Amino acid sequence: MWPPNTESRLSKQYNDCLQLHRFNKLTWIGGKFGTSVQSYFVFLKWLLMFNVFSFLVNFGFITIPQLVYDFSPNVPNTTSFRGLEILTGAGYFNYTVMYYGSYSNETLEGAVDYKMQLGYFFTIAVYMVLCGIALIFSMASSFKANYVLADTTSGGAWQLLCSWDFSMTNERAVRQRKNNLRVQLKESLSEKAQRKQLTSSEKLRHFGIYLGAWLLSSSLTVGCGASIFFLCRYEQLHMSDTGGWSPHQEAETLLVPFMVSLMNMVVPLFFSLFNKFEHYSSQRRQIYVLVARNVLLRMCILGVLCYYWMNVVATEYSCWESVVGQALYRLVFVDFIFLLLGSFFGEFLSNVVGTRLLPRLGIPEFDVARNVLEIIYAQTLAWIGIYFSPLLPAIQILKFFILFYIKKVSLMQNCQPPRRTGRAAQMKTIFTALLFFPFFLGALAIVGYTAWSLTPSKHCGPFRGLDINVRARLRIVSFITQSLDFKMLFFILQEGKDKSFLLEKLQNLQKSQPNIRSKNHKKVGIPSLLARFS
Amino acid sequence: MGTTASQLGKDLLSEYQELTFLTKQEILLAHKRFSELLTKDEKDVPNVRVPMERILTLPELKSNPFRKRICLVFSTSEHKDGSLTFEDFLDLLSAFSDSATMEIKSHYAFRIFDFDDDGTLDCDDLQQLVNCLTGETEDTRLTQDEMRQLISNILEESDIDKDGTVNLSEFQHVISRSPDFISSFKIVL
Numbered sequence: 195m196w197p198p199n200t201e202s203r204l205s206k207q208y209n210d211c212l213q214l215h216r217f218n219k220l221t222w223i224g225g226k227f228g229t230s231v232q233s234y235f236v237f238l239k240w241l242l243m244f245n246v247f248s249f250l251v252n253f254g255f256i257t258i259p260q261l262v263y264d265f266s267p268n269v270p271n272t273t274s275f276r277g278l279e280i281l282t283g284a285g286y287f288n289y290t291v292m293y294y295g296s297y298s299n300e301t302l303e304g305a306v307d308y309k310m311q312l313g314y315f316f317t318i319a320v321y322m323v324l325c326g327i328a329l330i331f332s333m334a335s336s337f338k339a340n341y342v343l344a345d346t347t348s349g350g351a352w353q354l355l356c357s358w359d360f361s362m363t364n365e366r367a368v369r370q371r372k373n374n375l376r377v378q379l380k381e382s383l384s385e386k387a388q389r390k391q392l393t394s395s396e397k398l399r400h401f402g403i404y405l406g407a408w409l410l411s412s413s414l415t416v417g418c419g420a421s422i423f424f425l426c427r428y429e430q431l432h433m434s435d436t437g438g439w440s441p442h443q444e445a446e447t448l449l450v451p452f453m454v455s456l457m458n459m460v461v462p463l464f465f466s467l468f469n470k471f472e473h474y475s476s477q478r479r480q481i482y483v484l485v486a487r488n489v490l491l492r493m494c495i496l497g498v499l500c501y502y503w504m505n506v507v508a509t510e511y512s513c514w515e516s517v518v519g520q521a522l523y524r525l526v527f528v529d530f531i532f533l534l535l536g537s538f539f540g541e542f543l544s545n546v547v548g549t550r551l552l553p554r555l556g557i558p559e560f561d562v563a564r565n566v567l568e569i570i571y572a573q574t575l576a577w578i579g580i581y582f583s584p585l586l587p588a589i590q591i592l593k594f595f596i597l598f599y600i601k602k603v604s605l606m607q608n609c610q611p612p613r614r615t616g617r618a619a620q621m622k623t624i625f626t627a628l629l630f631f632p633f634f635l636g637a638l639a640i641v642g643y644t645a646w647s648l649t650p651s652k653h654c655g656p657f658r659g660l661d662i663n664v665r666a667r668l669r670i671v672s673f674i675t676q677s678l679d680f681k682m683l684f685f686i687l688q689e690g691k692d693k694s695f696l697l698e699k700l701q702n703l704q705k706s707q708p709n710i711r712s713k714n715h716k717k718v719g720i721p722s723l724l725a726r727f728s
Numbered sequence: 729m730g731t732t733a734s735q736l737g738k739d740l741l742s743e744y745q746e747l748t749f750l751t752k753q754e755i756l757l758a759h760k761r762f763s764e765l766l767t768k769d770e771k772d773v774p775n776v777r778v779p780m781e782r783i784l785t786l787p788e789l790k791s792n793p794f795r796k797r798i799c800l801v802f803s804t805s806e807h808k809d810g811s812l813t814f815e816d817f818l819d820l821l822s823a824f825s826d827s828a829t830m831e832i833k834s835h836y837a838f839r840i841f842d843f844d845d846d847g848t849l850d851c852d853d854l855q856q857l858v859n860c861l862t863g864e865t866e867d868t869r870l871t872q873d874e875m876r877q878l879i880s881n882i883l884e885e886s887d888i889d890k891d892g893t894v895n896l897s898e899f900q901h902v903i904s905r906s907p908d909f910i911s912s913f914k915i916v917l
Contacts, residue, residue: 221916229911351882352902356837358861359912360792360824368791376862379870383877 219602225363227560227611228371233622234562235602241573242594244328248321248580249587255317256584257291259310263302282444283523288516292523293583295516295654314656315645318581322638325577329630336623354378367611374611400473407468414464415491418457419498425450426502430510450521451528454495458571459532462488462564485563485628492571493632499525500578500640504648513654519582526575526586530593533568537604545608560609565601569594570629577637581644748822749832757917758821761786762814780810783817788915793860797840824915833913834900841899848893854879 224232279285283292290296302308354375362368429450433443465487474480503518511517544558572593579586650657736744736759744755763771765783770776780799789795799810802820812820822828823836841849843856858878859869870878886894886902894902903909 351878352885353906353908355857355861355882356903356906357908357912358793360794361788361912361914361916363787363791365791368793372793372861372863372868376868376870379858379862379878380874383874383881386881387877 221361223602223605225361226367227605227609228359228362228367230562231560231605231611233625234560234565235598237566237622237625238569238594238598238601241569242591242598244325244573245576245587245590245594247324248576249585249591251317251321252580252584252587255313256297259302259304259308259313260291260297262304263298281524281527282447283520283527284444284447287523288520292585293516293519294581294656295513295519295651297584297656299656299658311656314584318584318641318645321580322577322641326630326634326638329626329634333623333626333630336626351379351382354382370611404472407472410468411465411487412490414461415487415494418461418491419494422450422454422457422495423498423502425453426499426506430506447520448524448528450499451524454499454525455528455532457495458492458529459536461491465491481563485567485624488564488567489628489632492567493636496571496574496578496636504640504643508648511651513651515582515651515655519579519586522575522579523583523586523589526572526579526589526593529572529575530597533572533593533597534600536568537600541604541608557610558608559611560605566625567628569597570625570633573629574633574637577634578640581641744818748818749825749827750818750822754821754825754917755818758818759814761917762817775813777805777811777813778817780812783810783812788917792915794840797843801836801839821915821917824913826914826916830904830910831900833910834903835896837903837909837913838896838899848895849899850893851879854882854894 220232220235223235279287287293288295297314298310300310302310358375359371362371429446432446462484465484469480469484472480472483474483499521503514503521507517507521508514540561541558544555548555548557572590576586576590650659652659736756741752741755744750745752748755750758762778765778765785766776770778780796780803783799784790784795789798792798796810798820799812800808802816802823803810803812804816805811823832838849839845841853841857843853844850849857855875858875863869869875883892883894886898888898888901889895
């Protein structure tokens, strides 16, 4: 019934909001390329939020007190700002608040007495804990929503049919999806027919190839790790400890990040090559194995680098935290350049080749798994780097921001929707689980180990001169607990208890009252229900 | 558009919000888009019914392979012609919304896939379903053999009581094992 005379100001306000909501580009991407591509961009945005929060917290609680206390960086006369700093993070930047080394270890007098050591430690600790909690919640909620991970009928016909994306609105995309679905149905039919005909000798052969591929990829991974370690050693032998590097030497520091990024780009291509020779029972297992190998490669390289930093750099350099911070800065920056190059070669050039030179190849697909792994790795670098370089999140924000728009443009100009449909919900769970388990926990372990077990450098940074042994650690803990205002905490906890008691009472009251218009009736449909109450 | 007659009252809005899975914003947006489909004379008619051809001009439904079935399933008209009132339209959006439960979605999916409306999915329904999703023309369809093989695979997967058809509970059972379904069975304006 159109109510004639009631004008609603609400609806006018809502109309204005809705205009903005309608033109949500991400929904448009989902409509054209499918939900799995959309989930990549949503994931990237989510990680960007982590970095914004990190930057605000670090800048507010660590950098601003330091800047207020001592505005000008104490740069020696020999170094001045050259353009190379942006690339290497060393030189002029070494003496600014960019790195751990420039923070004081005193109690800063001012409007409030600010204990820098406590501030530094707590800011980083609280941020990491909050990140961990956010990740756990996100994992739990998406796992709960998509709890069916064990797929007994993987690739079954019903799965394919019921994964039709009803939110696709683009005519051409729908046609493409139909084509892909037809191809997939035919493939699953032939696969099922073939599965019945495998003899035991063929199974043995497949297993042998599979084992061989794993051996090859493991040896490649170990080889990469070892070569990175030796490269770091080589670099160390050629560098002096204190500052005063010539531009040539500074440029040489870029060698290790360059090799790391090059390996991360090239070796997965070998893994994809091995994948082509192996025989998998389902498409999903193939993707999982590929992702597992890529993850192992990146973790191995990161692990070797961390081992080098913790064991060699920490003992042989004077202001070693800043050195590690600079190394991470370089890794982040070179990784960014390689991501852009990867987008250029992987998407733009492939499109040109696929449409003009070799039409047989066709338009490239947007490889969601590879792109997600790349941003997870980038975020891990930022997480490790927070302790050594509090302002690294700023670089990360810029990186992700630019990457978001470049990838969006590249997607729309160069790519077609992925051929394999569906699995978007499970992929989100897997991405978050991947983010949390190996990468976040690894970063947390590194930072924790550094803060707790490694001797801080004697002449720079907020923890300078602290000798780490059992008595010193106990002293730190007692120092922390004394400084915390326990009365305040107790008061907050009590308030919380009262509020939860009230909420429980309210809930019980609500449950005891009968609720006629419960949502269970919605199955019936509006017209019949309205008829009942009009 | 712009006359006060076609604006939704606050109490009606909250009633709709109670009865569907949609938020206030979504209902208002649906109202706006539905009103755009009406001609000038129809705007003042209460409970106006919009014929299927005009509903199918909505961009969200235009390219959907199941557009006609969707309209037929949600239509409450006695002639079974797929025409929708505003409340039918809200019903549609509610079933396809983000917050609708798995039961609602699988219930409606079953009805949409049941092309002959007999309450079960038999071989003809399944054949029409596959053809809807793979292509309408002769050269894009599966061959007869492939179709037969596919349908027997489907029945093998889901037909628990082996009666040659898939009823609602068997369908819901097989759907519950597919977590992608709930996120892909979505239409958002």
